[in-house]
Amino acid sequence: MAEFLITxxxxxxxxxxxxxxxxxxxxxxxxxxxxxxARIGPxxxxxxxxxxxxxxxxxxxxxxxxxxxxxxxxxYLLAPVLVFxxxxxxxxxxxxGPGFTAFGERISQSIANINVAxxxxxxxxxxxxxxxxxxxxxxxxxxxxxxxxxxxAQVVSYEVTLGISLIGAIMLAGSMNLGxxxxxxxGTWFGFLPRWFVLPQLLxxxxxxxxxxxxxxxxxxxxxxxxxxxxxxxxxxxxxFGFAMFFLGEYISMxxxxxxxxxxxxxxxxxxxxxxxxxxxxxxxxxxxxxxIFIFFYYWLRATLPRFRYDQLISLxxxxxxxxxxxxxxxxxxxxxxx
Amino acid sequence: MSNxxxxxxxxxxxxxxxxxxxGLSRLLAPNRPNRVKNETYESGIAPVGEAQQRFxxxxxxxxxxxxxxxxEAVFLYPWAVVYDVIGIYGFVEMLLFIVLLLAAYAYAWRxxxxxxx
Numbered sequence: 001m002a003e004f005l006i007t008x009x010x011x012x013x014x015x016x017x018x019x020x021x022x023x024x025x026x027x028x029x030x031x032x033x034x035x036x037x038a039r040i041g042p043x044x045x046x047x048x049x050x051x052x053x054x055x056x057x058x059x060x061x062x063x064x065x066x067x068x069x070x071x072x073x074x075x076y077l078l079a080p081v082l083v084f085x086x087x088x089x090x091x092x093x094x095x096x097g098p099g100f101t102a103f104g105e106r107i108s109q110s111i112a113n114i115n116v117a118x119x120x121x122x123x124x125x126x127x128x129x130x131x132x133x134x135x136x137x138x139x140x141x142x143x144x145x146x147x148x149x150x151x152x153a154q155v156v157s158y159e160v161t162l163g164i165s166l167i168g169a170i171m172l173a174g175s176m177n178l179g180x181x182x183x184x185x186x187g188t189w190f191g192f193l194p195r196w197f198v199l200p201q202l203l204x205x206x207x208x209x210x211x212x213x214x215x216x217x218x219x220x221x222x223x224x225x226x227x228x229x230x231x232x233x234x235x236x237x238x239x240x241f242g243f244a245m246f247f248l249g250e251y252i253s254m255x256x257x258x259x260x261x262x263x264x265x266x267x268x269x270x271x272x273x274x275x276x277x278x279x280x281x282x283x284x285x286x287x288x289x290x291x292x293i294f295i296f297f298y299y300w301l302r303a304t305l306p307r308f309r310y311d312q313l314i315s316l317x318x319x320x321x322x323x324x325x326x327x328x329x330x331x332x333x334x335x336x337x338x339x
Numbered sequence: 340m341s342n343x344x345x346x347x348x349x350x351x352x353x354x355x356x357x358x359x360x361x362g363l364s365r366l367l368a369p370n371r372p373n374r375v376k377n378e379t380y381e382s383g384i385a386p387v388g389e390a391q392q393r394f395x396x397x398x399x400x401x402x403x404x405x406x407x408x409x410x411e412a413v414f415l416y417p418w419a420v421v422y423d424v425i426g427i428y429g430f431v432e433m434l435l436f437i438v439l440l441l442a443a444y445a446y447a448w449r450x451x452x453x454x455x456x
Contacts (some may be wrong), residue, residue: 140389156409245361311455330437
């Protein structure tokens with residue numbers, strides 16, 4: 001019973017934290033983009049515009065969302081849920097800290113500690129594609145169909161490279177459990193370099209980063225949305241909270257791939273100890289800091305790079321990234337045999 | 340399997356949240372449909388024909404390639420975990436497997452399956 005209550009509490013903390021972080025990611029995005037374009041960004045709602053995400057949420061909740069007359073009604077209604085749910089479920093296996101002991105019980109800082117964590121993450125990200133295909137097809141709108149097709153082809157292509165780019169790190173850690181992978185990065189090389197996998201897996205990290213941006217449909221790979229040609233792609237027919245679900249799903253996925261990048265390549269919750277603060281909390285702090293860097297990187301890309309052409313995007317994945325990802329595994333395997 | 344029930348619980352809560360918030364927005368938001376409002380968006384003109392028609396075959400080739408290489412990735416995962424144990428034997432095994440797959444990959448490339456455009 002105690003275990004059940006603790007798990008329930010963990011679920012609510014993670015759920016609240018992820019949704020809260022997502023809300024302020026939108027604020028952060030608008031502020032960062034604004035500054036990069038020499039503007040100020042939201043500053044009207046609340047001090048420094050800090051209540052803007054709340055206002056957006058309330059607005060989306062109270063907006064009318066008409067269902068197109070010749071859409072497949074139930075598929076149309078189900079699609080946003082299918083994008084949102086798996087994006088959030090990824091968070092079940094992310095370790096937020098080394099764990100701590102309270103009331104004589106060992107408490108791990110992840111909802112579920114399973115040994116196939118990375119495989120589970122990939123499985124969940126795959127399910128998200130169904131929501132995109134269903135939305136694109138069920139809307140019965142030409143833009144939505146084109147956006148849905150493009151998006152599904154893009155997401156499945158980059159999922160291959162995303163999965164394969166992580167294998168080098170798994171070989172170094174000898175485990176798929178995210179907690180084990182983070183713990184394998186504890187300590188230093190030559191006394192000053194942290195043993196983060198980003199150093200021996202530099203190629204894997206670069207491939208992962210590119211795949212992650214494409215996988216979450218963000219600029220410069222935001223072709224499915226391509227507002228200037230496809231008027232928003234697969235979610236053009238959605239309004240109100242259906243649209244909000246897609247939006248939530250996209251931002252939570254961004255946060256999830258950032259969390260994965262931090263855990264697998266940047267040592268996750270590991271970092272210098274902060275005096276007078278328990279290890280469990282410093283872990284959360286370093287983890288959040290590393291994720292914030294990736295999120296900022298996303299926005300920086302969006303402000304800097306123009307959009308790719310679709311055939312370039314698919315060729316890049318299959319002709320450049322896939323061979324490089326396999327090469328990364330081969331090199332890692334040979335080096336592991338020799339060392 | 341005892342480690343998996345938290346995921347099931349999380350799943351139930353997330354689904355619950357999604358459905359409640361969608362239901363809540365139905366309750367809170369106005370709902371005044373009319374014929375023009377319910378038409379699909381087509382840049383402001385009356386929509387022409389259905390959108391659910393045949394589409395380019397090349398999306399299917401991408402999907403087939405995805406199935407092929409994603410299964411390869413799934414196969415590589417357990418291999419990577421036990422690589423320390425199986426050593427040179429595992430290395431040669433996987434090399435053969437990947438070379439076979441690369442032959443198919445080269446064929447697909449030559450046939451133009453990787454070109455969209």
